[in-house]
Amino acid sequence: MASPPLTRSPRHSSRRPDSSPRCWPTGFDRVAETTAPLLSVAFSSRVLFDLTESHSIYEAEGEDAFARYQQERENEPLKAGPALGLVQKLSKLNQTLKPEWPDGCIRMILISRNSPDSGVRVLHSLEHHQLGTEIGEGVFTAGDAPWRYAQKLGCQLFLSCHSEDVRLALDAGIAAASMLDWSGSPALADAASDQIRFAFDGDSVLFSDEAERVYQEQGIEGFERHEQKLAQQPMKSGPFKPIIEALNQLQQIDSVRDRIRTALVTARGLSTAERPTQTLRSWQVRVDEMMLCNGDNKLPVLEVFRPDIFFDDRLQNCTSASEVTASGHVNAPLEPAAKEGSR
Numbered sequence: 398m399a400s401p402p403l404t405r406s407p408r409h410s411s412r413r414p415d416s417s418p419r420c421w422p423t424g425f426d427r428v429a430e431t432t433a434p435l436l437s438v439a440f441s442s443r444v445l446f447d448l449t450e451s452h453s454i455y456e457a458e459g460e461d462a463f464a465r466y467q468q469e470r471e472n473e474p475l476k477a478g479p480a481l482g483l484v485q486k487l488s489k490l491n492q493t494l495k496p497e498w499p500d501g502c503i504r505m506i507l508i509s510r511n512s513p514d515s516g517v518r519v520l521h522s523l524e525h526h527q528l529g530t531e532i533g534e535g536v537f538t539a540g541d542a543p544w545r546y547a548q549k550l551g552c553q554l555f556l557s558c559h560s561e562d563v564r565l566a567l568d569a570g571i572a573a574a575s576m577l578d579w580s581g582s583p584a585l586a587d588a589a590s591d592q593i594r595f596a597f598d599g600d601s602v603l604f605s606d607e608a609e610r611v612y613q614e615q616g617i618e619g620f621e622r623h624e625q626k627l628a629q630q631p632m633k634s635g636p637f638k639p640i641i642e643a644l645n646q647l648q649q650i651d652s653v654r655d656r657i658r659t660a661l662v663t664a665r666g667l668s669t670a671e672r673p674t675q676t677l678r679s680w681q682v683r684v685d686e687m688m689l690c691n692g693d694n695k696l697p698v699l700e701v702f703r704p705d706i707f708f709d710d711r712l713q714n715c716t717s718a719s720e721v722t723a724s725g726h727v728n729a730p731l732e733p734a735a736k737e738g739s740r
Contacts, residue, residue, distance in 0.1 A: 434504035436643040439547040442509040442519045443558040444576050446475035464515040471518040474525035479576045479723040483705045486593045488531040505532045512539035553639050567729050572636045574725025596704035599663040602727050605633035624669040631679035645682045659684045666691030
C-alpha cells in the first residue's frame with residue numbers, strides 16, 4: 398500500500414511571548430528556550446575565495462614564497478570562491494533575524510590553513526565582500542589540520558578544499574564536504590534572490606551507505622529487491638542528517654520558511670523511492686523536493702532546482718555539478734567498490 402505523502406509539520410512563529418518556549422518537532426536535543434545558533438558552519442579560506450594562483454605558488458615554492466606573495470597583495474581583494482555566494486546569503490538571513498538572534502541564527506567560522514601573517518589578505522577580502530562582521534570567529538593554523546578546531550568549536554558542517562581534512566572530519570562525526578575547485582563560471586543559483594537552496598544526495602550523504610553496499614554486492618536488481626523488501630524500515634543516519642535537521646529547524650520560523658528550500662537528488666528510481674521517504678518521516682524531517690534520477694545524470698534536475706550548494710558522495714556527480722553551482726564531495730570512508738559505483 399502506498400504511503401501517505403509527507404506533510405509539513407506545523408510552523409512555529411518567530412515571534413513569541415517570553416513565557417512560551419521555542420519547541421522544535423524534529424527530535425533535536427537542543428533545549429527549548431534559546432537564542433543559540435541553530436546551525437554552525439566552518440569554512441576554509443579556499444572555499445570562500447579563489448586562491449588558485451597563490452595555492453599553486455605554495456605547492457611549487459613553499460610556505461615562505463606563499464607568504465611573500467600574499468603580503469605583497471594583501472590590499473588586493475580576493476575573487477569569489479565556490480561558496481562565497483552561499484555565505485553571503487546566510488549572512489543576509491542572519492541580518493533578518495538579528496532582533497531574536499543577536500549573534501546570528503547561523504554561526505559562521507573561518508578555519509584556515511593560512512598563517513596569521515599570510516591571513517591578512519583573507520581578512521581584508523572578508524571586509525571587501527561585506528562579511529567582516531558576519532563571520533565572527535576564525536582560526537589560522539599555519540598548515541596544521543583544521544578539522545580538530547571544527548570539532549572542538551561544535552561545528553555541524555565543515556567545508557574545505559582539502560580532501561584529507563574532510564575525510565578526517567567525517568571520521569570524527571562532522572558533516573563535511575570537499576568543495577571542488579572553482580571553475581570561474583557564473584553560479585547557477587540566483588544571486589539576487591534571498592532564498593537559499595540546498596541539494597543533497599541520499600545514500601551515503603543523508604542516509605547511511607547500507608543500500609550502496611547492497612548495490613555493489615548484488616547489482617541493480619538485488620538493490621531494488623532489497624529496498625522494496627525494506628521499504629517500511631528506516632535507514633540509519635548518514636553524515637548530513639544533522640544538517641537537514643538543522644535546516645528543518647530554521648524552516649519552522651515564520652520569517653524564514655520561504656527563505657530556505659531543500660531537495661533530495663538521488664540516483665534511485667521510483668521503484669525504490671519509498672524507503673527514503675519513510676526514513677525522513679521517522680526522523681520527523683522533510684525535504685521540499687525529491688528528484689529520482691533512476692541512474693541518469695543529475696545535472697538536468699539541478700539546472701532546474703538551481704541550488705546554492707549540492708552535496709554528493711560520487712565525484713563524477715560533483716564534477717558535473719561544479720560547472721554551474723557550488724559542489725561538495727562527501728568523501729566518506731566507504732569501501733573502494735562502493736565509492737566507485739555510488740548510487
